Each structure stands twice: as C-alpha cells, then as structure tokens.
Amino acid sequence: MPIISAPQEFNEDDLYIDLRTVLGTSLFLKCEGFNFSGSIKLKPALAMVEAAELSGALTPGSILVESSSGNLGVALSMIAASKGYRFLCVTDSRCNLSSRRLMEALGADVHIVTEPDPEEGYLGARLAQVRALCAADPRHVWLNQYTNSDNWRAHYRWTAPPIARAFPGLDVLFVGAGTTGTLMGCARWFKERRPDVRVVAVDSVGSVTFGGPPETRMIPGLGAGVRPPILDESYIDEVVLVPETDTVRMCHRLAARGFLFGGSTGTVVAGAASWLEAHDAGRAGTTAVTISPDLGERYLDTVYQTNWVQGIYGSTALSPQDVTEQAVA
Known part of the structure; x- marks a missing residue:
C-alpha cells in the first residue's frame, strides 16, 4: 500500500x-x-525542477515560468504548490479550459497568448513572451522544456x-x-x-x-x-x-x-x-x-x-x- x-x-x-x-x-x-498531474508530463516536470534546485538556479524566492500547451503546466503547477514555489504558465488559446482551470486551482498564474507569431505560430509567440518575462524580472526561472536535456533524460530513466x-x-x-x-x-x-x-x-x-x-x-x-x-x-x-x-x-x-x-x-x-x-x-x-x-x-x-x-x-x-x-x- x-x-x-x-x-x-x-x-x-x-x-x-x-x-x-x-x-x-x-x-x-x-x-x-x-498520477496526480494526470499525465506523463509529471516525469520531466519533476526532473527539471529537481535539477534546477540542485544547480542552485531555483531558490525559495524564484518564480518558475514555462511555456506549455497544458499538461506540463498542470504538472509544474502541482509540483510548485507542493514545494512552495510560485509558477507562471504561458499558454495559448488552444489550451483546454479544464487544463487552465486546473493550473489556476493549484495556484498558478496563467498567461494566454491569443495571436500566433507570423512564422513560428503560437509556440513562437509563447516563447517570445517567456523571454520577455525573464528579461523583466530576474526572479523568473525558465526551465525551458524545449532545450532542457532533463526533459528527455526523465524518460530515459523512467x-x-x-x-x-x-x-x-x-x-x-x-x-x-x-x-x-x-x-x-x-x-x-x-x-x-x-x-x-x-x-x-x-x-x-x-x-x-x-x-x-x-x-x-x-x-x-x-x-x-x-x-x-x-x-x-x-x-x-x-x-x-x-x-x-x-x-x-x-x-x-x-x-x-x-x-x-x-x-x-x-x-x-x-x-x-x-x-x-x-x-x-x-x-x-x-x-x-x-x-x-x-x-x-x-x-x-x-x-x-x-x-x-x-x-x-x-x-x-x-x-x-x-x-x-x-x-x-
């Protein structure tokens, strides 16, 4: 049990x-x-957070920020709530309403991109907003699932x-x-x-x-x-x-x-x-x-x-x- x-x-x-x-x-x-996040994204979310903590990039005063179409955002919302971090998710209008409500219920802030980038679509627009947030406030810590090797390493391990x-x-x-x-x-x-x-x-x-x-x-x-x-x-x-x-x-x-x-x-x-x-x-x-x-x-x-x-x-x-x-x- x-x-x-x-x-x-x-x-x-x-x-x-x-x-x-x-x-x-x-x-x-x-x-x-x-699992309590409802998706496979629990694995990379946990791996990336723990790696950021171990490296010292993520500290008690940090604000986690990530671009997500839904599931990773929910997983990070859950982990952030469990560990006492603030979390801000940048998503877009295709994100399911239930996923957005789950993130908010877990205490996350959700920013919704409504206009796609002309060349790189909604993902490009989301990434641009994440970069702007990090440039505006040094407390923001971007895990960046798109380049983070701990994303794929989580599945290699688990x-x-x-x-x-x-x-x-x-x-x-x-x-x-x-x-x-x-x-x-x-x-x-x-x-x-x-x-x-x-x-x-x-x-x-x-x-x-x-x-x-x-x-x-x-x-x-x-x-x-x-x-x-x-x-x-x-x-x-x-x-x-x-x-x-x-x-x-x-x-x-x-x-x-x-x-x-x-x-x-x-x-x-x-x-x-x-x-x-x-x-x-x-x-x-x-x-x-x-x-x-x-x-x-x-x-x-x-x-x-x-x-x-x-x-x-x-x-x-x-x-x-x-x-x-x-x-x-």
Missing part, C-alpha cells in the same frame, strides 16, 4: 491495455495518466526501462512527438540497449518538427510550430504523420469501447494502427507498444464535443456511427 507525503511521489507505471479488441490487431498501450522489462520481445515502439522529450528519451535508451527495437515517431500533420509545412493545428499536445532543439533524428527509424481528423476519430473509437483518452493518445494510436496495417498486415507475432500521455477528461469540451469537432473539421469529420455514439454518451 503506497503512502505518500507529496503528490509527485505517486505514479502508476505498469498499466497496459491490449487494443486488439478495438483495432483488430495487437497493440499494447502504456497508460501514463494515472519511461523506457519499464517498457523493456514488460516486453522483452518488443519489436516496435511508437512514440508521439511534442517537445520530443518522451520520444528522445525512449529512442536513445532503446538504440543504446535494444537496437533491434524499431522506434517510430508519430506526429501531427501541420507540425514542422520533421520538416513538414506548417498548418493550423487545434489539438494541443503533439506537434510543434518550431523544430524542437532536443530532437536528434538519428535515433528514429521512421516518422508517421496523422491528420487531426484521424486523431478525433480514433479518440471516439476508443471511447466507444470505454477507454476515454486524450488527443495525443488518439494521434499515436491512429499512427500506430496505420503503420501496423501497412507493414504488418497478416503477419502474426509482432509485439508493438505505444504510449498514452494522458486521459480524456480534459478534452470533453473539444475532441469529445460533436459541435466543436464539426465546427473545426466539418460535418464529415465524424462518421454517423461516431456521432450516434457520442450522442448516446
């Missing part, structure tokens, strides 16, 4: 779902949303090894690409220790991370308007790009079987399913794993709201069966 004294001390790390009944092919989904232990015969690992912290941590670990495992990155159409043209993206989590500095493509075997309509459809498909997951999970599962169909059709015995960053409650007003989906992606974004299932829900 776990007994904890700080919220960051708990994280359920050994829950997997076999999605065969949903997809018709075996894919194991590692669930990372079962995400990849449990997967390897649970699946000694692993053939392919699918990892979503946002800041690429999870991707690079897992890819580095497997390339160094289990190079036979194929690492496939899953990204959103419209993201510039792997050189694609920028397009408007409405679902936070994966994708970027600025290429992540910590990305090293030499550790990655393949890249799969997923349109947001496929993300939404996969989320609804999972929910129809009782699994309510977030938008990033819909993206990585859709990408993994398409890869397996193209590369693995009719071949038995392949062991495949992907990672679910969070659960679905924070997406009830967007991904799981039929009016929002059809307003953004059009009336054909959901099949009649998807709409019927959502109406019943």
Whole structure:
C-alpha cells in the first residue's frame, strides 16, 4: 500500500491495455495518466525542477515560468504548490479550459497568448513572451522544456526501462512527438540497449518538427510550430504523420469501447494502427507498444464535443456511427 507525503511521489507505471479488441490487431498501450498531474508530463516536470534546485538556479524566492500547451503546466503547477514555489504558465488559446482551470486551482498564474507569431505560430509567440518575462524580472526561472536535456533524460530513466522489462520481445515502439522529450528519451535508451527495437515517431500533420509545412493545428499536445532543439533524428527509424481528423476519430473509437483518452493518445494510436496495417498486415507475432500521455477528461469540451469537432473539421469529420455514439454518451 503506497503512502505518500507529496503528490509527485505517486505514479502508476505498469498499466497496459491490449487494443486488439478495438483495432483488430495487437497493440499494447502504456497508460501514463494515472498520477496526480494526470499525465506523463509529471516525469520531466519533476526532473527539471529537481535539477534546477540542485544547480542552485531555483531558490525559495524564484518564480518558475514555462511555456506549455497544458499538461506540463498542470504538472509544474502541482509540483510548485507542493514545494512552495510560485509558477507562471504561458499558454495559448488552444489550451483546454479544464487544463487552465486546473493550473489556476493549484495556484498558478496563467498567461494566454491569443495571436500566433507570423512564422513560428503560437509556440513562437509563447516563447517570445517567456523571454520577455525573464528579461523583466530576474526572479523568473525558465526551465525551458524545449532545450532542457532533463526533459528527455526523465524518460530515459523512467519511461523506457519499464517498457523493456514488460516486453522483452518488443519489436516496435511508437512514440508521439511534442517537445520530443518522451520520444528522445525512449529512442536513445532503446538504440543504446535494444537496437533491434524499431522506434517510430508519430506526429501531427501541420507540425514542422520533421520538416513538414506548417498548418493550423487545434489539438494541443503533439506537434510543434518550431523544430524542437532536443530532437536528434538519428535515433528514429521512421516518422508517421496523422491528420487531426484521424486523431478525433480514433479518440471516439476508443471511447466507444470505454477507454476515454486524450488527443495525443488518439494521434499515436491512429499512427500506430496505420503503420501496423501497412507493414504488418497478416503477419502474426509482432509485439508493438505505444504510449498514452494522458486521459480524456480534459478534452470533453473539444475532441469529445460533436459541435466543436464539426465546427473545426466539418460535418464529415465524424462518421454517423461516431456521432450516434457520442450522442448516446
């Protein structure tokens, strides 16, 4: 029986779902949303804060500041509250309302960027505001998840090894690409220790991370308007790009079987399913794993709201069966 004294001390790390009944092919989904921050971002948030404390950059009078599309902001809000720091999150208008309210409930200040940078989108505008805040007040300490090596090191230490232990015969690992912290941590670990495992990155159409043209993206989590500095493509075997309509459809498909997951999970599962169909059709015995960053409650007003989906992606974004299932829900 776990007994904890700080919220960051708990994280359920050994829950997997076999999605065969949903997809018709075996894919194991590692669930990372079962902790007090509600997402995998607890790991890099804790690693970056502890490293900043150890280096002396973060002191009792410091104000943590970070750019986040939601989940890292919630994780840092929780850790800051636990440790007694002030925290300021710079996000944008795509951040889910529930994530913003969670941050504020935990005592964080939330600044919302409403206009994207002409060339680097919302992320570029958020980063510019963070730099301005740090220049205006020396108490601000920017952890900078986009360049901070403790971002990927957290997953090298805490995400990849449990997967390897649970699946000694692993053939392919699918990892979503946002800041690429999870991707690079897992890819580095497997390339160094289990190079036979194929690492496939899953990204959103419209993201510039792997050189694609920028397009408007409405679902936070994966994708970027600025290429992540910590990305090293030499550790990655393949890249799969997923349109947001496929993300939404996969989320609804999972929910129809009782699994309510977030938008990033819909993206990585859709990408993994398409890869397996193209590369693995009719071949038995392949062991495949992907990672679910969070659960679905924070997406009830967007991904799981039929009016929002059809307003953004059009009336054909959901099949009649998807709409019927959502109406019943």
